[in-house]
Amino acid sequence: MSTLRYLSARHLAYWLAAASLWAGFALVAPGCAPLDNAAPRCGDSQRLGLVAQSVPTASYVPCVVSLPVGWSSRVAVVRNGETQFSLLSDRAEGHAVQVRLTRWCSARKAVPVAARVPGVRSYLHLASIDPRYAGTAYDEFSGGCVTYSFDFERGPHIALVQEFQAAVSLVPRHELALRLRDQLGLELGP
DSSP: OOEEOOOOOOOOOOOHHHHHHHOOOOOOOOTEETTSSOOOOOOOHHHHHHHHHSTTTTTTTEEEEEEEEEEEEEEEEETEEEEEEEETTTTTTTOOOEEEESOOOOOOOOOOOOOOTTTOOOEEEEESSSEEEEEEEEEEEETTEEEEEEEEEETTTTHHHHHHHEEEEEEHHHHHHHHHHHHEEEEOOO
């Protein structure tokens, strides 16, 4: 019978970072880690554990299900209070989609849109529709918020928005906690 250990956010982050050195990504500075120049994948429990601990109140964690053809992910940075990563399409002229998890965000100027997952309130704020389609999408939930800042040329913008929305998903924190317990014998701290 394995013993479950409860680790604080700091200890879990250090443990996962140390374990992940073996897997090819390194801790840069205390409280700040790049994730192998890539956005966290939904199936990678270790990396998602780091993301979850960056905003320990968040009931959901953003991750990449899969990247569509022509998309790549940029450096992901996990720090105390936030996680950021960017996605870039070969059809977006160097304008990456910036994805950011924080404790809260202000969607006051945004309009409600269909929720991406149950338990989440989704919003959209368009800063421009012509000559560029630019703005911010929001997913608000208990204890956290994910923002998606985008800036696309008109024309391919509809497909690009659909592609990045399909690429990024939200994993429930309780589901991640179960995975960490089953796979690593760790309890995800609050």
